[in-house]
Amino acid sequence: MSSSISVEVSGLTMSYGTTKVLHGVDFTIARGEVLVLLGPNGAGKTTTIEILEGFRLPSAGTVRVLGEDPAKADELWRSRIGVVLQSWRDHGRWRVRDLLDHLAAFYRPYATRAGGPPRPPYPTDELIEMVGLGEHRRAKVATLSGGQRRRLDVAIGIVGRPELLFLDEPTAGFDPAARRDFHDLVHRLSDLQDTTILLTTHDLDEAEKLADRILILHHGRIAADGTADALARQVAGTAEVRWSQDGQRHVHATDDATGFVRDLFAQERMDRGRVEDLEVRRPSLESTYLSMVADERPSLEVVR
Template sequence: MIHAHQLARTFWVDRTPVEAVRGIDLDVAPGEVVAFLGPNGAGKSTTLRMLTTLLAPTGGTAEVAGRDIGADPVAVRRRIGHVGQGNGSFDGLRVHEELYTQARFYGISRRSARARSAELLDQLQLGEQANRDVARLSGGQRRRLDIAMGLVHRPQLLFLDEPSAGLDPQSRSNLWEHIARMRAEDDTTIFLTTHYLDEADSVAERVIVIDDGRIIADGPQDQLKAKVSGDLVTVELVEPADASAAAGIAARLPTAHAVSADGDVVGFRVAEGDTATPAVVRALDAAGIRLRSTRVQRPTLDDVFLSLTGRSLRDSEN
């Protein structure tokens, strides 16, 4: 569905070249849900703009939905849906008018446009707002309208650029439920960017990480997380004075590393946290060290980014 080879984009700022994207290779199969992650300035927005034909590359090639983005951008746009970061709807129309107009822009007949609009309004729970002015919609309702506009022509491939930015947690959850249901019904390929790593964790089957204009990781989430050096085990002690002794005991566990002590909390990484925790609890109990709680935390996508770049994705965004 997406095939890019050495795709690149250089900008010129005060006669100085700025390489935003540095020759990336990318392949996305039909039906995949791919999360494209990276900090601000990493090149993900520039890549997305090139793949959606909104920005011409300065190097390399790409085919999107079977069409060349440079030689046949109109055919690409006919086959893709694109939901950008800003609202794509027009305040001066009613909800059903906006969706119907979008369908007509794609050459859909009047009868089919009305039927498709009604179908999407129902699927995205916007039926009660059909006659309401777009300007009067809430943030979550307007975002669902943006999704409907991106899907009105049944695209093979849907690009979602920060689709849930600015939404409250419930609206975010509802939005992804709608997208997942429609994707299951139509087998739509989804390529998304998001700053919410929990979304990428729960929605995407595959994660691509870009930094400094280069792809630095690409694969299923579990595969990427396996590269992070172990689960994080934290032990909260009753007496902070026992922290040093507890850290010493933890350090003697097989595969334990990155041992730290901070107040009444001792943390360490180990290959299998669930297996190591009972062993450390028994050892601490034998040493007379009382525990308040223990916790095992699996590697997250932010841990993946930290291990790859030496910095947290969240810190980079901030």
């Protein structure tokens, strides 16, 4: 496995009894990449993530995460990953700073990792500021609001300065300001700390803002693989150009919006009427996603 690849999955298959939920899934995640995994309930997202985290054994296929088989990896390997679950239980009597300091102690023996520079756990006070809990460092966990509790979940997931971070619906319960702050944090982790991130979300706007690349799972298969713009162009259809000319409103669908607009202004220069109120509406990630998951066929073409 190349050092430039954090995750490599080939022929991943998973069955529960007679029900097959993953059908030969293949993908890779480059080091430092932010990959967003989308898909409706039952598409196989949770199963895929649990296999990559080493919590579930696949029925068939090959999985390499940070160069190891998750099913056989040791504690050193586990110290290199971070996990933010949708929810988890703990002792509400812990104070925020004490809890994070306690958890950081488990990572310190593994700060020096073969094949790369040391990655000691974040200093507790720095970590608390990173996730926006500076005013609550002495608060008991039981007194935190839902959004504050979610910020603590994120802090717990990244306390060990992971090389690979799994985020499962990380902004559930966040208000708009907290969500924006979290998005900034994800970008900092990826850009400055060289952290690879695999994120699942049902928020398509969030996926579009965060993802370097998007995978859409549907019926246990990869239905699409690409950037948000690439998926919208190749899957959702044509762009729509709207404009006014000589007092009349016009709408035109085209596969080449740039070329059409160029021709439109060329006509304007030939005194065919001034072009006003020009608007180009391109396919959105939302329209792409909905068009794909509304199709109930067992497989869809992979978009590269």
